Amino acid sequence: MGAMSTRLKIGWAVITVVVLVYALFPVSSILATSFKLPSELNSGTFLPQHWTWTNYNQILGPNGTARDLFVPALRNSIGISLIATAIAAVLATLAAYAIARLDFPGKRLILTTALGVSIFPVISIVTPLFNLWRNIGLYDTWLGLIIPYLSLTLPISIWTLAAFFRQIPWELEQAAQVDGATTWQAFRKAIVPLAAPGVFTTALIAFFIAWNDFVYGISLTSTSRARPVPAALAFFTGASQFEEPTGAISAAAVIVTIPVVILVLLFQRQIVSGLTQGAVKG
Amino acid sequence: MTTEAQRAPTTAVQAPAKPRKVPKSDRAKAEARLGWYLAGPAFVVMIAVTVYPIIQAFFDSLYRYRLTAPSDKAFVGLHNYQVVLSDSLFWQSLGVTLFITVVTVAVEVVLGFGLALVMHRAVKTLRGLLRTAILVPYGIITVVSAFAWFYMFDITSGFINHWFDWVPGISENLNWFAQQGTSLFVICASEIWKTTPFISLLLLAGLSQVPTELDEAAVVDGATWGQRLRRVTLPNMKAAIMVAVLFRALDAFRIFDNVFIMTNGANKTTVLSLLAYRTSIVRLEIGLGSAISVLLFLCVIGICWLFIKLFNVDLASQRGEG
Numbered sequence: 001m002g003a004m005s006t007r008l009k010i011g012w013a014v015i016t017v018v019v020l021v022y023a024l025f026p027v028s029s030i031l032a033t034s035f036k037l038p039s040e041l042n043s044g045t046f047l048p049q050h051w052t053w054t055n056y057n058q059i060l061g062p063n064g065t066a067r068d069l070f071v072p073a074l075r076n077s078i079g080i081s082l083i084a085t086a087i088a089a090v091l092a093t094l095a096a097y098a099i100a101r102l103d104f105p106g107k108r109l110i111l112t113t114a115l116g117v118s119i120f121p122v123i124s125i126v127t128p129l130f131n132l133w134r135n136i137g138l139y140d141t142w143l144g145l146i147i148p149y150l151s152l153t154l155p156i157s158i159w160t161l162a163a164f165f166r167q168i169p170w171e172l173e174q175a176a177q178v179d180g181a182t183t184w185q186a187f188r189k190a191i192v193p194l195a196a197p198g199v200f201t202t203a204l205i206a207f208f209i210a211w212n213d214f215v216y217g218i219s220l221t222s223t224s225r226a227r228p229v230p231a232a233l234a235f236f237t238g239a240s241q242f243e244e245p246t247g248a249i250s251a252a253a254v255i256v257t258i259p260v261v262i263l264v265l266l267f268q269r270q271i272v273s274g275l276t277q278g279a280v281k282g
Numbered sequence: 283m284t285t286e287a288q289r290a291p292t293t294a295v296q297a298p299a300k301p302r303k304v305p306k307s308d309r310a311k312a313e314a315r316l317g318w319y320l321a322g323p324a325f326v327v328m329i330a331v332t333v334y335p336i337i338q339a340f341f342d343s344l345y346r347y348r349l350t351a352p353s354d355k356a357f358v359g360l361h362n363y364q365v366v367l368s369d370s371l372f373w374q375s376l377g378v379t380l381f382i383t384v385v386t387v388a389v390e391v392v393l394g395f396g397l398a399l400v401m402h403r404a405v406k407t408l409r410g411l412l413r414t415a416i417l418v419p420y421g422i423i424t425v426v427s428a429f430a431w432f433y434m435f436d437i438t439s440g441f442i443n444h445w446f447d448w449v450p451g452i453s454e455n456l457n458w459f460a461q462q463g464t465s466l467f468v469i470c471a472s473e474i475w476k477t478t479p480f481i482s483l484l485l486l487a488g489l490s491q492v493p494t495e496l497d498e499a500a501v502v503d504g505a506t507w508g509q510r511l512r513r514v515t516l517p518n519m520k521a522a523i524m525v526a527v528l529f530r531a532l533d534a535f536r537i538f539d540n541v542f543i544m545t546n547g548a549n550k551t552t553v554l555s556l557l558a559y560r561t562s563i564v565r566l567e568i569g570l571g572s573a574i575s576v577l578l579f580l581c582v583i584g585i586c587w588l589f590i591k592l593f594n595v596d597l598a599s600q601r602g603e604g
Contacts, residue, residue, distance in 0.1 A: 012404065012405075012408060015400055015404075016408060016411065016412065019397065019400065019412050019415055019416065020411075020415050022475075023415040023416055023418050023419055023479075024415060024418060026419075026427060026430040026431060026434065026472075026475060027418060027419075027422065027430065029430055029433070029434050030426065030429065030430040030433065033433055033439070041438075041439050042438045042439055044440070044441050044443070044444045044454075045441055045444075046441050046445075091323050091324040091327060092324055094320040094321065094323065094324065095320060095321035095323075095324035095325070097320055098316070098317040098318075098320035098321040099321060102313050102314075102316060102317040102320075103310075103313060103317075104313055104314040104316075104317030104318065105314060106317070106318065106321075107317070107321075109325075110321050110324070110325050113325060113328050113329065114328060116332075117328045117331075117332050119529070119532045119582060119586065120332050120336075120579075120582070121535070121536045121555070121575075121578050121579055121581075121582050122536060122538075122555075123536065123538060123554075123555040123558045123559060123575060123578060124335075124336060124339060124558070124575040124576070124578050124579040125331070125332060125335035125336060125339070125575070126558070126559070126562065126563070126575075127339055127342070127558065127562040127563075127568060127571045127572050127575050128335040128336075128338035128339045128342060128572065128575075129335055130562060130563055130568075131338075131342070131349070131568050132335075132338070134349075147331060148331055150327055150328075150331055151328070151331040151332050154324060154327060154328055155328065158324060208420075208421055211423065212423050212424055214423075214424060214425050214538065214539040214542070215538050215539075215555070215559070218542075218559075218563075219559060219562075219563045229423075230423050230424075230425040230426075230539070233425055233426075233429065233543075234425070234542070234543065244438070244439070246433060246439050249429055250429070250433065253423075253425075253426040253429055253430070256423060256426065257422055257423070257426055260418075260421035260422060260423075261418060261421065263421065264414060264417040264418060264420075264421050265414060268410065268413055268414045268417055269410075269413075271417060272413055272417070272483055275480065275483050275484075276483055276484060276486070276487035
């Protein structure tokens with residue numbers, strides 16, 4: 001690779017810049033907007049003329065007008081997404097272990113079901129759930145969102161993990177058993193360390209999906225009791241009725257984007273392998 | 283535990299050979315039981331959160347049922363479907379949904395393939411950087427993407443009109459969200475930006491499975507880059523492309539977030555999901571909303587069926603189990 005010609009180098013530099021601009025431009029745009037003064041929002045420029053924390057104060061500060069809307073929503077989003085991810089990770093780990101490791105009738109049925117659920121139009125189940133949740137008191141509660149979130153997180157977790165688990169050298173388990181370990185010990189000492197990265201990656205992808213949800217969030221909640229951030233953003237209003245909530249929404253958008261960007265930066269390799277393993281023959 | 287202990291040593295021996303059609307031994311039964319113990323909960327949950335609601339939706343769709351007048355509930359057979367199917371708004375929403383699906387998937391496949399090629403050919407150090415950058419749109423909340431694109435194009439807070447006022451048709455006074463065509467343009471742009479990374483990663487995985495010897499042989503034979511792409515790379519990636527296209531098409535068909543945030547269906551930009559949402563959740567017409575939900579579900583099944591028939595995509599074997 002050392003003998004790369006100058007022309008080739010310039011070519012790659014250009015391509016890299018184009019890809020970076022493509023990937024980061026809309027993000028930078030909303031980041032820049034979030035630092036604009038309310039009076040400068042309509043200036044028609046990309047960068048703010050005066051950088052300010054005003055918008056962040058509005059959603060996080062003690063006297064912020066949008067604080068009561070944003071902070072509970074952030075708490076709901078984190079809590080609900082984490083719980084839905086955790087449940088999916090546990091159930092999917094058990095199921096994927098069985099699929100990768102055991103021979104039993106119905107294996108295909110489970111995988112096909114997971115596939116079917118993952119292409120299911122979410123809005124189709126919102127109407128019956130909306131009605132049912134109102135009758136049994138799950139409307140506008142954490143549990144009322146965690147249950148439908150499983151329809152988003154569970155199928156992809158099963159597929160991704162089954163692909164991961166197929167690549168684990170299971171002979172290690174037998175080797176440990178030959179050495180006198182019990183089945184459970186063999187599983188815990190030999191297999192868990194190998195399986196853990198796959199489970200973690202799967203959980204990460206499932207978390208992204210739950211974190212991204214909007215349809216359930218806006219349909220099955222009505223107050224800040226359970227409303228997650230994406231749905232809350234649609235309810236933002238300006239500081240006065242003559243003001244657009246552009247600044248506050250941008251600031252809130254930046255705050256919920258930061259954790260995603262950090263996770264992507266840290267676990268880029270794992271996410272890519274997880275995403276593609278579940279989808280293409282592993 | 284004993285059942286598991288009995289099972290474990292034997293499977294390793296049997297694994298390479300395909301299981302024969304022999305009468306089931308106790309071991310096989312125990313294995314089947316363990317399999318269902320482990321996979322059962324996930325299976326039951328998946329059924330409970332999707333199959334049950336869709337059946338409920340089908341029942342509700344046969345009733346005149348409004349939450350504003352619950353006592354008025356009455357069985358009306360297929361009347362709700364008749365109402366929906368004779369409503370021009372339904373057909374218009376279907377048209378817009380199909381338009382968005384076709385446009386976004388077509389652009390995404392081309393763009394995603396380009397990105398996949400770039401990542402495939404890049405040197406190691408660059409590849410990591412490119413992959414990280416590409417994953418940013420993937421990880422971003424769709425609603426955030428919708429707001430980002432909306433504010434860029436918005437007539438008051440946006441800068442696109444100022445930057446591109448030299449392009450014919452774009453001026454400071456262009457309100458992108460005041461008519462159908464321009465609204466759909468921005469909606470599709472946001473959708474494409476956010477989901478192309480996923481497709482490009484799938485295609486990248488497909489690319490890396492094309493045997494390099496084939497490509498090298500073609501180089502030796504003096505094939506041009508374009509010939510190699512058309513004759514060697516693409517045919518070998520057909521399955522990966524089809525899977526990516528089908529999954530994205532089904533995903534695009536469910537589009538909701540971008541439309542809700544940017545136009546909320548104004549200026550003839552309503553999509554099917556938004557129509558169902560407005561009927562059920564906003565207007566509380568459970569009967570009618572359920573009918574739309576069932577129709578949407580049938581559309582998704584139809585798209586799947588069409589793909590499998592037309593392109594012979596075997597999803598199960600493509601996605602690992604085969």
